[in-house]
Amino acid sequence: xxxxxxxxxQRNHRSTHIDRESTLEMVATINREDHRVARxxxxxxxxxxxxxxxxxxxxxxxxxxxxxGAGTSGRLGVIDATExxxxxxxxxxxxxxxxxxxxxxxxxxxxxxxxxPELAQDDLAAVNLGPKDVVIAxxxxxxxxxxxxxxxxxxxxxxxxxxxxxxxxxxxxxxxDYPITPxxxxxxxxxxxxxxxxxxxxxxxxxxxxxxxxKSGKVYQNLMINVVPSNGKTFERAxxxxxxxxxxxxxxxxxxxxRAGNNVPLAIVLIxxxxxxxxxxxxxxxxxxxxxxxVKLNDSQQD
Numbered sequence: 692x693x694x695x696x697x698x699x700x701q702r703n704h705r706s707t708h709i710d711r712e713s714t715l716e717m718v719a720t721i722n723r724e725d726h727r728v729a730r731x732x733x734x735x736x737x738x739x740x741x742x743x744x745x746x747x748x749x750x751x752x753x754x755x756x757x758x759x760g761a762g763t764s765g766r767l768g769v770i771d772a773t774e775x776x777x778x779x780x781x782x783x784x785x786x787x788x789x790x791x792x793x794x795x796x797x798x799x800x801x802x803x804x805x806x807x808p809e810l811a812q813d814d815l816a817a818v819n820l821g822p823k824d825v826v827i828a829x830x831x832x833x834x835x836x837x838x839x840x841x842x843x844x845x846x847x848x849x850x851x852x853x854x855x856x857x858x859x860x861x862x863x864x865x866x867x868d869y870p871i872t873p874x875x876x877x878x879x880x881x882x883x884x885x886x887x888x889x890x891x892x893x894x895x896x897x898x899x900x901x902x903x904x905x906k907s908g909k910v911y912q913n914l915m916i917n918v919v920p921s922n923g924k925t926f927e928r929a930x931x932x933x934x935x936x937x938x939x940x941x942x943x944x945x946x947x948x949x950r951a952g953n954n955v956p957l958a959i960v961l962i963x964x965x966x967x968x969x970x971x972x973x974x975x976x977x978x979x980x981x982x983x984x985x986v987k988l989n990d991s992q993q994d
Contacts, residue, residue, distance in 0.1 A: 699831050699857050699884050703877035721886075724879050728890045731857075731873035732898075739895060742853045742869035743902035746825045749851055750785075751907050751979060754823030756900065757850075758788035759815070759841040761805035763885045764829040764855075764892060765790030766797055771896040779909040780917030786900075789814045791837040808840030815844050822849030827899065829854075831888035833861020833872070842866050855895055857888045871895055908981030911936050911959060916982060920953045929955050937962040956982050964989040 706720050750756060756775070758768030769788030775781050791810060792801035804810060820826070826845035830838040833856030843866060845852045854867025857875050864870035873895065875887040904910060909917050914936050920926040926948075933944035936959050943962065950968060951957035960971040963986045971985075978984035 697832050697834075697858055698874065698876060699878065699888055700882050701877040702881050703879055706879040709879065721879050724887055725890060728873070728875050728887050728894070731875045732891055732894045735871050735873050735895070738869060738871050739898050740902070742871060743899060743906060745851055745869060746853065746899070747903045747906035749823050749825050750903055752823055754821075754825055754851075755784065756786040756825050756827065756903065757815075757818065757820070758786075758827045758829070758896075759790075759811065759838055760788075760829040761791035761835050761837045762796075762800075763889050764831060764835070764838070767889060767892050767896060768827065768829055769797060771893075771900055775900055775904070778915060779904045780919055787818075789818070789841070805835050805837045808836050811837045811841035812844045815841055815848075820845060820848045820850055824848075824850040825853065825903075826850050827853045827855065827896070828863060828867070829856070829892050829896075830861075830863055831857045831884040831892070833858040833863040835863075839863050839866060853899065855892055857884075857891060908956075908979065908984070911956070911982040916955050916959060918955055920948070920955070926953075929953070929958075933958050933962070956980065960985050960989075 709717055709720055712720065756772065758772050760768045765788065769790055772786045772788040775786050776783060790796045792804035795801060796804065826842065828838045828842040839862050842852045842854055842863060846866065852867045853869045853871065854863040855871050856863045857873060859872050859874060864872050873891045875891050878884060878886045880886065914932050916932060918925055918929050918932065920929040929948060930941045930944045932955060933948060934941045939962055947958040947961045948955065951961055956975060957971055959982055960974055961968065964971060964974065974985035974989055978988055
């Protein structure tokens, strides 16, 4: 398909006269188009769920979440990967983003790099991509050479490939193990895919990464339990998380956290199971660190 024929590049008849609208009318036009984004993403929920179910076992087994893209798509991937680190206690080796042109491209437009298939292969080869890894490749058009080539390289290395685009039957969608294609339609400003396409990507990446983290045991109930108490603020946050998770006092949470050596998941299991440190560690070891499963396993052993 020729680039000019792509749906993301077409004119939007609902915003044809946005330059003549009042400020309130203008933002209302943009807001109405944003509502279409949520509906488009909703239609992709089965595909998003399937991608999560395929990705989390690889991450659980030591694989990495690697985001790949160019321009806006690449920047959004880097943001998602970076935010996962403090939120879920991950290292920069467990999840990171690759953007065409490298870190300079995060703040500057670098011409031509998105058209280089070889650059994508070099970037992924440099991080020793392997079959345990998950590559999340994003391109609004679904045909950016850098991103498509990255997904092809991922396939060649046996990695799991998830492809986000806003065009059905695109090269990226056809190549991905799990294509996710919310069709958001033409942009409010013709061709400005940082708008609806960018919003759709952010929504989808949020679902993918959150789902993988939840399934991988980084969340208990709806609480971030992998916070590392390294200063006064994070220590207080850790106590609050433990107290809320176990419906106990902050004093009891502090005592459990001290017994657990500042390990929040271990402290929660200690309180929930009323066992010893050794028993709590054994439960977490048997469930690969999943607090919910550890508590459930303890309950079944007590029956």
